[in-house]
Structure formats: structure tokens, C-alpha cells
Amino acid sequence: MIQEAHWEQARVEAYSFWKKLPSEKISLNLCVDRTLATDAIALVELPTYPTSAMDGYAVCGKGPWRIVGEVKAGAPMKGGLKEGTAVKIATGAVIPDKTFGIIRWEIATVDGDNLNGEVKEGQEIRPAGLESNKGEVLATAGTVLNPGLIGLLAAAGHDLLEVVRIPKATIILLGDEIVLDGLPHDGLVRDALGPQLPGWLHKLGVEVIATHYVSDELDLVTKAFAAAAKNSDVVFTTAGTADGPRDHVRAAIAALKGELIIDRVKVRPGHPMVLAHINKVPFVGLPGNPQSAIVALLTLGQPVIDALMGRKEAELHQIVTGDDINVPEGFTRLVLGNIVDGWFEMGEYLGSAMLRGLAHSTGFAVAEKSMEEGEMVAWLPLP
Known part of the structure; x- marks a missing residue:
């Protein structure tokens, strides 16, 4: 167990402790935002045939x-x-054998069936394999699929993709002082x-399968933890x-013979966060104050999720x-705000129990x- 982990150390440890979840094959059109479990290769050349660019x-x-x-x-x-002949051709059409080049229709001179114009060898012809060769890796394992990648992989011949199964999470909210409506x-x-929390996790x-x-x-806490460990891939508590x-x-983790992995992180807000496991199911303990809870979610929860999904470890940009930022000695401070014209602009209402800065x-x-x-x-961007 790491007691009072440094912020960067906590994120590395939270990422490195877990194995990737099993994969499943699903239809291409269902793969937006899913994570590739294996490298996706081109099953054909792209373009598959030599085609006309115009x-x-x-x-x-x-x-x-003569046309x-x-x-x-x-x-x-x-x-x-044959020598001295031509055919009209559409963009994307397969190039006929023995084609010297393509003359664009807007610069061609046509008189009946007779064609004149200037052309260079290979002009406006897209060779087969110009974009990729058969067998070439188009997206590596761990890539989060966007619509553009899905279009590329469809063109490369894929109907199904092998993606990591979506983690199923249970949220357990602790406390006697909260009212749920009104x-x-x-x-x-x-x-x-x-x-x-369900929105951030989505x-x-x-x-999220249960709250x-x-x-x-x-x-009651021990019973809730035991049930969640049986049904979930990851559990979040507040x-x-x-x-x-x-x-x-x-105490509940100890009663279930679980193991603490990280007990507190030297960060403000969010210091009393916890990472543990019960029967190898990760438990991410978030503090009760809302801003502290989201700091903990991104500090420990996001790396755990990335590891379960086989995603690459996140790197932060500079x-x-x-604004001036004051940081307590020995701690890391996470400060809410926005990027405005390329500069960080500190938000308002930054207390750990406050919500307006987060919103x-x-x-x-x-x-x-x-x-x-x-x-x-x-x-560190919010999801």
C-alpha cells in the first residue's frame, strides 16, 4: 500500500495495477467511442483498384x-x-487497362466523338494501394474509435471489430445527511x-449498472461493498x-479481506481518496465533497478505467x-478553470464543497x- 501518494505516482499506480477486460466483436456501426482490443489492419489495398481522381x-x-x-x-x-481511343470516366471509377492518363472534363475539348486536350502519363489516376497496403495497421490496440476511423476501417473491408468490453460500474453513495429530491x-x-457521477462515468x-x-x-456498508464486488468491474464510492x-x-474493505492500494493522495482538493480492491475488483473511494470527488475521479478513477479498457496511459499537455497559482507545500493542487486564447484562466468558487466552479x-x-x-x-481536461 502507498500512503500519502504523490499525485503523479498515484495515477501511474492506479493505471498499472489492472488487466484489460475481455474483448468482444461487434458491428462496425456500433463502435463509436469503443476501444480497439487488437490492431486493425487493412484487409484490402486502399484504393482497392486504380481509380480516377476526377x-x-x-x-x-x-x-x-475518339470517344x-x-x-x-x-x-x-x-x-x-486501344491506341487513339478514350472513354468518359467518373470519379472513383476503375481505370481501364492501357490508360495513359485522365483529362478533366472541364479542360477537355470535345467535338462529337472527338476529344482533344493535354495529358501527362498517370494524370489524375489514383494507384491501387496509394493510401494503404493490404495488411497495413490502420489503428492500434487501445485506440478509441471515432467516426472517421470507423469509415476508414469500413473501406478497408471490416464488418466487425474486436473491442474491449465496456466496464460495468456500481456507484455507492454513503451518508445520512443527503436528501434525494426537493x-x-x-x-x-x-x-x-x-x-x-453517472454522466462523468459515461x-x-x-x-453504470447500479447506484x-x-x-x-x-x-450496511460492508454488505453493499460485497454485493457490488460480485456484479461489477469497478466500484465507485463517495x-x-x-x-x-x-x-x-x-473498515469495510478490511472486513471483506480486500486490500488498500493507495491510501490518500497529496493533492488539494481531494486528499482523502482511496484506491483498493476486493477480489481483484477495483474500488475507487471518492471524498464526499463534490469538487474533491471529481478530482479523485480523475486522479484514480480515470487511470483505472483506461487500464480496464486497454487504453494508453493519458499524457497531460502543457x-x-x-493567473498566479498558490500551492500548499508538499502537495499538488488541481485548479478548475478554462483555456481562453491558449491561456489557463482560473475559475471561481474553488472550494472543495462548491459546485459552480465545476459547472x-x-x-x-x-x-x-x-x-x-x-x-x-x-x-487535465474534464471528460
């Missing part, structure tokens, strides 16, 4: 030429051209994590990670801060030390 005329030999027919896309010409009353507070690629609200009683008399996350920001500046305006700082 609407025009395919010619053989020197001009002038003897037409070649449409998807209907190759039988036989080849207005807060009698010292209770309205639940803000239950409504938002953006990270996870399917449970559990009172701060050790036996609250109960500090040292108060009703904070039972660590941006320029437009109006697109990510966190990750500061390892106090910084002044104009210095470079890492950028």
Missing part, C-alpha cells in the same frame, strides 16, 4: 482521341483501351454527486474516506497560466508548486 476522359496513346464509351463508378470496363431541510443537503466510457445510497453503518467516527470505507469549467490546471502568471502548467 470526372473526365481516360485516354490511350497520343491525341486526338468509344463510358466507365461508371462500380462498373469496370471489360477489356482495355429542497433540503432539517440540516440535510441535496445530493449533488448521485445525479452527476463520458469516461463506463456503463445505491447506503447509511453510515459499518454492516464519502466515508476520512477519519471520522462514521467513515467506514477502509499550457500557459494567466462552468472544462478542466484542471495541475500545479506541482506555486506558479506565477506566464509559467507553464499541466492541463
Whole structure:
């Protein structure tokens, strides 16, 4: 177990501890935002045939030429051209044998069946394999598929793709002080994590299969953890990670013979976060304050999810801060804000229990030390 992990160390450890989930083959049109489990190769050359890059005329030999027919896309010409002849040809149509080049229709001179124009050898012809050879890797394992990649792989001959199974998650929200609807009353507070966590997890690629609200009683927490470990690939808990008399996350994990992997991270906000496993099922313990919880989600939860999905370990980009950032000695500080004209602009309402800063920001500046305006700082985007 790592006690009081450094922020970067915590993310590396959270990523390295888990194995990729099993894969499944699914239809190409269902693969947007799914993660490739294996390299995807071209099953054919791209283009598969030599094709015309333009609407025009395919010619053989020197001009002038006699137009003897037409070649449409998807209907190759039988036989080849003869010296001094030409055919009309559509963009994407297969090049007839013995074609010297293509004359674009807008620069061709046509008089009846007679064609004149200038042409160079190979002009406006896309050779087979120009974009990729058969067997070439078009996307590597761990790639998150976007519509453009799916179009490429469809053209390369794929009907099905092998992708990593979507992780199934259970959320367990701990506490006696929350009200689930309407207005807060009698010292209770309205639940803000239950409504938002499923959305963040969906953006990270996870399917939330259950959300449970559990009172701060050790036996109830232990039973909830045991049930979640049987049915989930990953479990997220909120609250109960500090040292108060009703904070039972660590005790419940111990009662189930689980193992703590990371106990607290030296980051503000979000310090009392926890990473553990019960029967090899990851448990990510998020603090109860909303901003702290999302810091913990991106610190420990996102690397766990990336590992389960076989994605590459995330690398943070550097941006320029437009504000001074004060950081407690020995800690990393994550500061909500936005990128404006390429510069980091600090948000407002940055207290760990506050929600407005989170609602109006697109990510966190990750500061390892106090910084002044104009210095470079890492950028951790929200999903």
C-alpha cells in the first residue's frame, strides 16, 4: 500500500495495477467511442483498384482521341483501351487497362466523338494501394474509435471489430445527511454527486449498472461493498474516506479481506481518496465533497478505467497560466478553470464543497508548486 501518494505516482499506480477486460466483436456501426482490443489492419489495398481522381476522359496513346464509351463508378470496363481511343470516366471509377492518363472534363475539348486536350502519363489516376497496403495497421490496440476511423476501417473491408468490453460500474453513495429530491431541510443537503457521477462515468466510457445510497453503518456498508464486488468491474464510492467516527470505507474493505492500494493522495482538493480492491475488483473511494470527488475521479478513477479498457496511459499537455497559482507545500493542487486564447484562466468558487466552479469549467490546471502568471502548467481536461 502507498500512503500519502504523490499525485503523479498515484495515477501511474492506479493505471498499472489492472488487466484489460475481455474483448468482444461487434458491428462496425456500433463502435463509436469503443476501444480497439487488437490492431486493425487493412484487409484490402486502399484504393482497392486504380481509380480516377476526377470526372473526365481516360485516354490511350497520343491525341486526338475518339470517344468509344463510358466507365461508371462500380462498373469496370471489360477489356482495355486501344491506341487513339478514350472513354468518359467518373470519379472513383476503375481505370481501364492501357490508360495513359485522365483529362478533366472541364479542360477537355470535345467535338462529337472527338476529344482533344493535354495529358501527362498517370494524370489524375489514383494507384491501387496509394493510401494503404493490404495488411497495413490502420489503428492500434487501445485506440478509441471515432467516426472517421470507423469509415476508414469500413473501406478497408471490416464488418466487425474486436473491442474491449465496456466496464460495468456500481456507484455507492454513503451518508445520512443527503436528501434525494426537493429542497433540503432539517440540516440535510441535496445530493449533488448521485445525479452527476453517472454522466462523468459515461463520458469516461463506463456503463453504470447500479447506484445505491447506503447509511453510515459499518454492516450496511460492508454488505453493499460485497454485493457490488460480485456484479461489477469497478466500484465507485463517495464519502466515508476520512477519519471520522462514521467513515467506514477502509473498515469495510478490511472486513471483506480486500486490500488498500493507495491510501490518500497529496493533492488539494481531494486528499482523502482511496484506491483498493476486493477480489481483484477495483474500488475507487471518492471524498464526499463534490469538487474533491471529481478530482479523485480523475486522479484514480480515470487511470483505472483506461487500464480496464486497454487504453494508453493519458499524457497531460502543457499550457500557459494567466493567473498566479498558490500551492500548499508538499502537495499538488488541481485548479478548475478554462483555456481562453491558449491561456489557463482560473475559475471561481474553488472550494472543495462548491459546485459552480465545476459547472462552468472544462478542466484542471495541475500545479506541482506555486506558479506565477506566464509559467507553464499541466492541463487535465474534464471528460
